[in-house]
Amino acid sequence: MESIDTELAAQIRNDIILGTYNEEERLSEARLSDKHNVSRTPVRLALRMLEHEGLIRRSQGRGYYVNAPKVADIFQAVQVRGHLESLAARLMAQSPGRHNILPNLENAIDEIDKLVNAGxxxxxxxxxxxxxxxxxxxxxxxxxxxxxxxFTCSRISHLPMLEAGSMVFDQQVLSTQEGIERSLFRLRLGNSQHKVIFEAIQSGDAVRAEGVMREHSNTMVEYIKVFEKRNDELTIKDLIGYSGLSVTSDQETTE
Known part of the structure; x- marks a missing residue:
């Protein structure tokens, strides 16, 4: 069970990302305490967490101010995550103990195959x-x-689309049968990349594991570009709306 300050940080984080608070708006400890019906101590701890994440900034003697992420921030963070994941794939392919973990990867691939084949x-x-x-x-x-x-990946995982393994499902595309078929094809392609990554790690081919993982991770970058073409001024809220996923969803259920 999460502590009060961690739960409170998640609620305030969600409000910041969804635009409940304006950019540079001052966050009052007293108002947050009243709004969430908690004492000021967990509020203070929650604000320190959010400052550490870069979602708010502290002004000496004046309190905390909102520093909401922008689409450009998400784009850059996705690129960083892609490099980190490709490095992880390379390192795992070089690890002597990788064979103990391979059955777990294979099981995940098989489960995704079953779900996609169900249509x-x-x-x-x-x-x-x-x-x-x-x-x-x-x-x-x-x-x-x-x-x-x-650890470095976890530092940006609080942002939309940045949790390791987060997936984006375009709700506009899913509104038609043709769109559903296209999405299923994309999922099959993504899982086929999982299989290539798995085989590269299994055989110890670090270069191939790294390269395919980087290509796989770039899918999220391409999705952001697609969404940008639909909006003159794409916002974080737009990204969440397109994906149809809640930023407060369980960490275990978030490509």
Whole structure:
């Protein structure tokens, strides 16, 4: 069970990302305490967490001010995550103990195959796909042998689309049967890349594992570019709306 300050930080984080607070708006400890019906101590701790994440900034003697992420920030962070994940794949392929972890990766791939072959794109199916996809990516990050890779990824995981293994499902595309078929094709392609990454790690081909993982991770960058073409001024809220996913969804259910 999460502590009060951690839960409170998640609520305030969600409000910042969704635009409930304006850029540079001052966050009052007293008002937050009243709004969330908690004492000022957890509020103070929650604000320190959010300052550490870069979502708010502290002005000496004046309190905290909102520093909401912008689409450009998400774009840059996605690129960083892609490099970190590709490095993790390379390191895992070089790890002598990788064979103990391979069955877990293979199981995630098999589960995604089953879900895609079922042909369903309802919310329940999408979240199950997300769960298995997240497991695949997190397993590589956590077993690459370099704890700083996973740690660095975790520093940006609070941003939309940045949790390891996060997936984006374009709700406009899913509104038609043709769009559903296109999305299923994309999922099959993504899982085929998982299989190539798995085989490269299994055989110890570090260069191939790194290269395919980088290509795989760039999918999110391409999606942001697609969404930018639809909007003159794309916002974080637009990204969340297109994906149809809540920023407060369970960490285990988030490509």
């Amino acid at each position: 369903k794109m309802d919310d329940a199916s999408l979240r199950l796909m997300q769960k298995q996809n997240a497991y695949f990516h997190k397993t590589i990050l956590q077993n690459c042998g370099n704890e700083y890779v996973g």
